[in-house]
Amino acid sequence: xxxxxxxxxxxxxxxxxxxxxxxxxxxxxxxxxxxxxxxxxxxxxxxxxxxxxxxxxxxxxxxxxxxxxxxxxxxxxxxxxxxxxxxxxxxxxxxxxxxxxxxxxxxxxxxxx
Amino acid sequence: xxxxxxxxxxxxxxxxxxxxxxxxxxxxxxxxxxxxxxxxxxxxxxxxxxxxxxxxxxxxxxxxxxxxxxxxxxxxxxxxxxxxxxxxxxxxxxxxxxxxxxxxxxxxxxx
Numbered sequence: 001x002x003x004x005x006x007x008x009x010x011x012x013x014x015x016x017x018x019x020x021x022x023x024x025x026x027x028x029x030x031x032x033x034x035x036x037x038x039x040x041x042x043x044x045x046x047x048x049x050x051x052x053x054x055x056x057x058x059x060x061x062x063x064x065x066x067x068x069x070x071x072x073x074x075x076x077x078x079x080x081x082x083x084x085x086x087x088x089x090x091x092x093x094x095x096x097x098x099x100x101x102x103x104x105x106x107x108x109x110x111x112x113x
Numbered sequence: 114x115x116x117x118x119x120x121x122x123x124x125x126x127x128x129x130x131x132x133x134x135x136x137x138x139x140x141x142x143x144x145x146x147x148x149x150x151x152x153x154x155x156x157x158x159x160x161x162x163x164x165x166x167x168x169x170x171x172x173x174x175x176x177x178x179x180x181x182x183x184x185x186x187x188x189x190x191x192x193x194x195x196x197x198x199x200x201x202x203x204x205x206x207x208x209x210x211x212x213x214x215x216x217x218x219x220x221x222x223x224x
Contacts, residue, residue: 009153035212043201045215091155099144099163099209105155 002027002094006104013082014112020067021077021107023092033095034075036066039106040088048090051075082111115140119204119216125224126191126198134189134219136204143208145187149173150201150218159202162187191221199223 003026013019025034036048051059051066059066067076079086092104117138126132136145144163148156158171162181176195181187187206191198201220205213 033212037215043203043218043220045203045205045213047212047214050212093213095212099207100158100161101146101205101213103148103156106153108153 002029002032002096002100002102004092004094004102004104006092006107008107009105010108010110012110012112013079013086015084016081018078018080019082019109021079021090021092021109023075023077023104025073025075025092025094027073027094027096029096031097034066034068035093035095035101036064036075036077037091037093038086038088039091045091049077079109084111084113087111117204117206117214117216119202119219121219122217124219124221126221127224129193131190131192132221134191134202134204134221136187136189136216137185138187138206138214139185140206140208140214141184142206142211142214143184144206145181146205146207146213147171147177147179147187147189148203148205150203156203159189 005024032053034051038046049061049064051068058068063080065078089106091106093101120135146161147159157173160179162168178190203218204216207213
């Protein structure tokens with residue numbers, strides 16, 4: 001069974017600073033995908049970044065990067081140069097080979113001006 | 114533009130009533146999913162369907178029912194058997210090898 005753990009229920013970051021949101025996972029599948037989604041107060045889930053289990057390089061998408069440490073089963077999201085619009089809930093998810101997702105409980109990020 | 118449409122955005126249900134939440138996608142995705150989200154919580158899987166006319170229970174299927182008569186549509190019915198239906202409901206679709214695309218959600222409140 002897959003499991004995602006996000007240990008930070010709430011995080012604060014100063015505007016323009018970088019912040020790391022933690023995510024650890026547990027799976028017995030050798031092939032899997034890791035995703036991060038942003039959920040603003042309006043409720044929609046916005047895809048941010050993807051990392052495949054066999055990818056050699058850490059994924060990057062603009063200000064988002066993923067610190068993937070496969071041996072430690074961690075996939076932390078790094079947001080650089082935080083903006084006020086980054087304030088939201090952030091969810092880490094793992095996709096198994098059967099195309100099913102398992103989500104963590106989320107981290108609430110607040111960017112302080 | 115392709116995407117997923119959930120309706121209505123807000124829904125109010127009286128005690129003992131069944132209500133149906135709509136989810137339509139024009140992405141030609143095979144798989145569709147329904148999730149429930151409670152305040153401050155993650156997403157929990159209610160039902161999913163990987164092909165037309167077939168669906169499976171997720172982790173919290175009790176009190177819910179679904180149908181998948183068309184590839185584009187995956188409606189969720191919240192029955193009177195669901196004792197605590199007030200929550201935010203998200204529909205998603207996916208193709209193997211791609212991530213999920215989510216709808217904008219339906220907020221259901223029991224009055």
